[in-house]
Every structure is written in structure tokens, then in C-alpha cells.
Amino acid sequence: MTQDIDWLAVAAPLVLAVAAVLVLLGDAFAGPPRSRRAALVPATLTVLATVAAAVPATMLRDDTRSTFCVVRPLEGPVPCSFVVDRFTLVFWAITLFGTAVVALIGTVAVVEGRTPAGEWNFLLLCSATGALTIAASRDLITLVVALEVVSLPAFAMTGLHRGDRRAAEAAVKFFLVSVISTAVMLMGVSLLYGATGSVFLEQVDSALAGGVDAHRVAVAGTLLTIVGLAFKVAAVPFHMWVPDTYVGAPVAVAAYLSVVSKAAGFVGLILVLALGVGQLADVWSPVVAVLAALTMTVGNLLALLQRHAIRLLAWSSVAQAGYILVPFGAADSSEEALGASMGYLAIYAFVNLGAFAVAAVVGTRYPAQRLSDYRGLVRDEPGAGWALAFSLVALAGLPPGIVGLLAKVVVFDAVAGPATWLAVVMAVNVAIGLVYYARWLAELFRPSAVQGASRYDVPNGVGMAIGMTFVAGLVFSVFPGWLLDPVLGVLR
């Protein structure tokens, strides 16, 4: 039996994987960089790789391509492990954009010279390969493996800061939590396999639709899988690792964890829950609804207490994950509800990356990252200051960050009606969240503490990252349809 492989379909992850090897080899042969410019080569290669991976992805936009299929199934339709459809492409776009921005943010560490740029970009590309794969995976095994491909390099990236004990501690904490979550998820996956007799999501779905004998086993498997994925997306009460890991890791890694790695977790959730066990929605939908309510409430309340910028962003990203989970609470009454999660995720991705990019710049001067260190940023460094201000109001969901406001509109639209209580909880949370975003925003516009402070030395790469996220935010605020129409249309 031979496999016919659709090379175009797998081209995008393949490009990133090859680029990862090239970056590593190039770094090994070239030796340590001799100039600041040479140190930027790996990051440049990473960005180019994401662009190159986007080319085959755009060629696939009109049709659905499947590969790695069962060659001769005994009965029924041919199940495939790797499918590139519009759903996949939306997440590929998020991942590629996010990876490019993170690579650019990572150049801020070049100045310090404590992070080996070659290895760092190699790990980043490896992890991104996994993120691309998970969006295309349509069976439980591929999904778990891809999720691990996302996570394993991320542990190393977290601890890659030389001589930083906090980074090492963050990495270990992250590693332990992640391993446990994988174990729990594997348990859930194996129960699902046992109950339905297949690892392919569509076959799991049809088996459940036909009625399985071991219904309770399938429910248990579903819940355990949710728990495993809840660790990845940092849903309360599986979020404990987030603040310490984000603060300990380099800012670029925190950005990566909060956007790309989190998106991978959400992809896993959507795939398993919607495509695999959609028949059990009446069981898992209320469970995830409670998780969502807890996640946003705890995230927002604890973010209120923070005076450390990265820790605040960490808790805010917990709260935002809660908002993304909200549409799952309406999934038992409407299949399309999960489209709202994707819409929110897409918007959250570049808005949050923008905030982290500016935090990375400020971190070069104030490593302590206190909120008061951001005083007068709008005046001292208008580009970064306005970009951060925009990101903050968008995260809070207020104009001029219209994208952020529409993200909330999208989620409310999905959930108001089927689960109005959840929408009301979210409305209260939006108001709570405003307090800390506004507090930070106020610092930006205060007169600076040091009169006549010199301008920041914004590295070109980070400047580009800020520019990319800021421009994306502004463009999509004026023409939200360009982003939301394709994303929301995916599941309809």
C-alpha cells in the first residue's frame, strides 16, 4: 500500500520545518554572530520562511485538499488525517502572522546578547510547524502529536535566557504542567477511541451519532480531553502556570505563548469538540460555559491587582481566553457559534501581540516592567505609545479600537439568547477589565517622570512588529468586514 501525498497541502508546514533546519545549520556553521546585523539573520530567515509558507497557503484558498488518507477503508467515506480547508487556512494565517511578529519581537534580545538567536529561531519555527499541523489534523493521534510539537520547543524557548534563574524556573513549571495535561488528554483520547473504535474525528462523530454502547466512557473521554486542552489555553482552574511562566520567560516567548500556542489549544478544542464529539454538545457545552465564566472572572479580578505590566498582560490573556471560550457555551443550540470564537481569536491575536511588542521595547530600559515605567510613553516615543494605547483600548473593547469592540459584538451575538446568563457574566467582566486597561492607559498619557528623557532605541525588528500589528488594527477597525467576513463565514 502506498500513500499518495498531496505535496501542496503539506507545503506550508514543510516549508517551516525545512527553514527550521536551515536556521539551525546556518547558525552552527557560521558560529556566533560577529555584529549586531549578523545577529539579525536568523530572525530574518524566520520571517522569510513565514512569508514563503504563506504562498502555498494562499494557493489553496478556494478548495479543500485532503491527504494522508486511509487507502482502502472497509466501509463509508475515506477518512483523512490532514485536511486543508478554510478553517485550517484561517488558523494558518493567525499562526504565520503571529510567528513572524514574535520573531521580530525576539530581535530585542539580540542587543542583550543573552539569547542565542539561532537556537531561538529554530525552536520558534519548530513550534510553529506544530501549530500549522494541528489546524490541519483531523484525527486524534495527529492532533495530540502536533500539540506536543507546539509545546516541546516552547519549554526550551522559555528557559533559553542564559543565566536567568527565573526563566529556568518558568520553564520547569510550564513543562510539568504541560506534561500532566498531555497525560490527561491522552487518557481522554484513548477512552474516546475505546468507546467509538476510531481515532478519525469524522468517524468518532458518526459512531456517536449512531449511538455507542459505552456512552459514559465517551463522555468521560470528552471531559478528560477538555481538561487537557484547558491547560493549554490556560482556562481557570488550569491556569496556575501562566503568570510565573510569562513573567519568567523573555517577552517574545510570553507573546508566543499568549497568542500562537494558545491559538493551537483553541484549534484543538474546536476540532475535537465540534467535529469529533459534536453529538455530545449537550454535555460539554455547559461544562465549557462554566469554565468560560470562571476563566474571565478570575482572570479579570486578579489582573486588577497587578502592577507589573507582563503579569497584567498574563492575567488579561487568561481573561481573554475566557471570552474566547464563551461561544462554546452556546454550541449545543447552534453549530455556528464556534465561528465567534475564531473571530475573537483572530482579532485578539494581533491586538495582544501589539501590546507585547511595546512591552518588549519598554523592557529594554525598565526590566522591572512596573506600570509606572510606562509614564509619558506617548510623548517620549509616540509610535510605540500610540500603538500600545490602541492595543489596550482594543483589548478593553472600546473605540477607537473598533476591532476589539466588534470582537465582543461577535461573541455576544453568538451567545445572547442560547446562554444569556453567560453573556451577562461577560458584560460584567468587560466592565471590570476596563479598570486595569484604563489604569495602564492613563500612565501612557501622563507627563513623563524624567523631564527631557531621551527617546527609546527601538530596534528595527521590534519597530516593524509594532507597525505590523498597529496597521492591522487600524485597517480592520475601519474595514472590519475584510477580517470578519471570511473568518465568520468558515463554519456557516
Add this chain to the structure above:
Amino acid sequence: MSRPALLLDGLVALPFAFAVLTALLARPGRPRDAAAVVVAALGGFAVLGWSVWAWMDASAAMDGSHVDVAWIAQLDVRWHLGLDGISGPLVLMTTLVVALCLFSLLRHGPGCGGNGQLAALLLLIESGVLGSFLALDLVLFFAFFEVALIPMWFVIDGWGDRHDGPGRRRAATRFLVFTVLGSALMLVGFMIVHAEAGTFDILRIAASYRPSGAAAVTAAVLIALGLAVKTPLWPLHIWLPDAHSKAPTVGSVVLAAVLLKLGTYGFVRFWLPVVDPSWRLLAPFVAGFAVVGIVYAALACLAQTELKRLIAYSSVGHMGFVVLAVATFTVGGVQAAVYASVAHGLITGLLFFLAGAIKDRYGTGDLAGLVVLYGSVPRIGGLFAFAAMASLGLPGLAGFWGEMLAIRSAVYPASALPGSTYVVLAVIAAFGVILTSAYFLALLRRILQGAPAVRPVNEDVASIELVSGEIDPTAATGPRRRDVDGVEWLTWAPLIMLTVLLGVAPGVLLAPVADAATAFLGRLG
């Protein structure tokens, strides 16, 4: 682009464009910042002129077809604007008040921060408010509603009370959080309406949506809650006194005259169509809260010791009349609501301008420190008496018709409503009018005239003698201070004239509102 479309889009775009221009010209270092403020003031008057043109061009009852293009197709959200007899008066009032605020900044800034940036923020607020008044799509209304919040937060936080940094920050954040909580709840309500009615288009909802069932009730309650925070309706008004009293003068004026109207306008435009008056509890409860607010605000005013706080509380009472009128589900109620909104905008705007002028001259808004204004600043004192009389509803001035029509509509509510309950509410509201007169007269007595410095020596009134001929009148009045200056005359004159005009000729406003209300809400009695 057709001319009506150009006029409507321009009404949103023009203030925004001037805001950007002003912000670019603003020099934060210079408090006066004349160049930027002049541009902003020109912009304010340009928008005023534009709005008058748009109003002349619009018909009283709109068909809503001029500006209607898809904005986010997947969500069914449309860029849908329109101007009719309900929104028109509020649009004109807004553009006028903002233009006057910008004009007053030429001479009277809050004294901290740059006037140029403040002017730019006011124009931004104007853009958002005008957008909200014009929007006919639920989501678009919500989005414009929120546009004004961040700039207003900056205005209070950055230019507010100089002497109370933490206080103004708290007031600003409280304003922001309360309003956003309200609007988020309102948005949830809108989304349920969307699920029930199948559209975000308020014209279609008003024409064909028949609310029924638990979901529709939930939606109506959530929307009412959200608008009640904004209006504000008792007991959700607690953000208001702080925000108004800590804001700079122009900020208070815009907050009271303009931003509160978003709530009342929202009640007329976006709440009435989604409520069925035959529901036994919702509308009477809203009316009941409104009446409690009227009485509560009057009692609270009697206890205030700070001028701006007192005016702020009086706003709560006036808004109570507006909401009471709306909750009657009659054309007369809508007329009263729009009329009272416009009148409140003019009169309370004037009151806050005057309060700001008094605070500038005395350095305090504390009532204990303000005595015998007639003695030291007679013209300001006289104008303050005029504005207070207008506010308490003196017949012949604009405030009277708003309150009178509101009470009248409460006596004759829609037939589906419990009539006797409304009559009781109307009586209590009328009692509130008396209390309002009481506190305004007490206020005038206290700050304009002050404690009598001279007493009759004996009981025989006919032969009053001074206790002592040597009493120095300045001991009681303080030194004579600068009275009304030219910029102030020009700023206040339009408000004064319109207050009188609307008082003697209420028909100019009532007729178009009635046409628009009948066309918009065909099912109203």
C-alpha cells in the same frame, strides 16, 4: 453619493476631521494654545452650520434609505444613518452646545493641560454623539455610543478638578466603568433582539417586530438597564455627581447637555420598539424608578454643599421626567421626552457654564463660600437666577414645557398600561416639581443674596434703621469681582435666547417630533 447621504456622513466625519486637525495643531506645552482652539472653534461652528443644513434638507419623518450599506456582512451589521424629527432637535442642540464650549475655550480654559488637546477631545466626543443620534442600526449605535467614552474619560482625568487629583481619577474611572457596564448589558439585549427579530435595523424592528416571550422580555430589561446607567435613572446614577463635579466646565457642560441625551434618545429610539406596553411590569417599573429619581434628586439637592454637585443631582431629576414620559408609550410622551431633553441640554448647559464662571472667580464651588453674588458679580448672579428659574420650570421658559408635557402624558398613558398607577406617578412627579422649586429657590436665596447684613432695629417695619451706619457692604459681599466678559456673553446668549424662544413658542419643536414619532412608531396611540 447623493446629497442627503453626503450630509449625514459629513455630520459624523466633519467633527472627526476637525478633531484630527486640532490634535495636529495642538501644542501641549502651551495652556492657551490659541491656534488649535481657533481651528477647533471654527470646526465647531462649521459642524453647527452643517447640522442646520442637514436638518433643513431632511424631512421630519425619514425613510432611512439614504445611507445604508453593508459594514460587516457576516454579522448583518449595516452602516445605516438617518435624521428625523426625533433625532434632529438633539443633533442641533449637540452641535450648538459643543460649538459654544469650543468658543468658550478661547478665553476660559480649565487652567491645566493644553486647551488645544481638550478641544480636540470635545470634537471627538461630538463625532461619536452625532453618530449615535444618526445611527439606525443597533450595533452601529452601540459602537458610536462607545466612541465618546474614552475621550470623556481623558477630559475628566486630564483636565478635571485641579485640587483633587485622586478624586478626579476615581470619578473618571467610575464614569467609564459604569457606562461600559451599562452599554455591555445593552449590547447583550441588542443581540437577543437580533436573534428574535432577525435584523439589527431599528426601522424594520419598529415596523414589524412584535416582542413576546421570555427572551424578548430579557432583551427589553437588559436594554433598559444599559440605558438607565447612561441616562441616568435612579438608582444607577451614582457615577454622575462625581463625574460632573470633577470635570472641567466644558466637560460638565458636554456631559450634562449632550452625553446624558444618548440615554434618553436611546430610550425613545431603541427601547420603545422592543417593548410591548401590555407587559404588566416592565414599563410601570421603569416609570416608577423615574419618579423615585425625581423625588430623590430633589431631596439630594437640598442637602448638597457644592454647586456643581447640586446641578448634577438636578439633572437626575430632569432625566426622571424624560424617562417617565417615554414610559407612557404615547406620541405625547415622545414629544415630552425630546422637548425635555433639548430644554435640559440648553438650561443645564447654561447652569454649568455659570457654575464654572463662579468657580473661576471665587476659587471654590463650596456653597458656604459663595454669598451675595448680587453684590460682587451682579450680572452673573442675575443670569444664574434666570437659569435656575428656567430649570425649575417657570412658565414661559423652556423647562416648563418639558415637565408639564411629561406629567400630562403620564396622566394619559397608552391604553395597554395601568392608567391608575400612572396617575399616581404623575401626582408624585408633580410633587417633585414643587421640591425642585424649593431647592432652587433656597439656593438662590443662599448664594445670591446671602445672610441679611442689616436688621430692623425694632418691630416697627415702617421705620427701619440700620444697626450701624458704618457697616461696610464689602464685608458681606467680598471685593467686587470681574463680571461677565465678552466671550461669556457670546457663549451664553444663544442658550438664553433659545430657552426663551422654546418657552414662548414650543410648537416649533413639538410639531416635527410628533410627525416623526407617529411615523417611526406606528403602533403608538
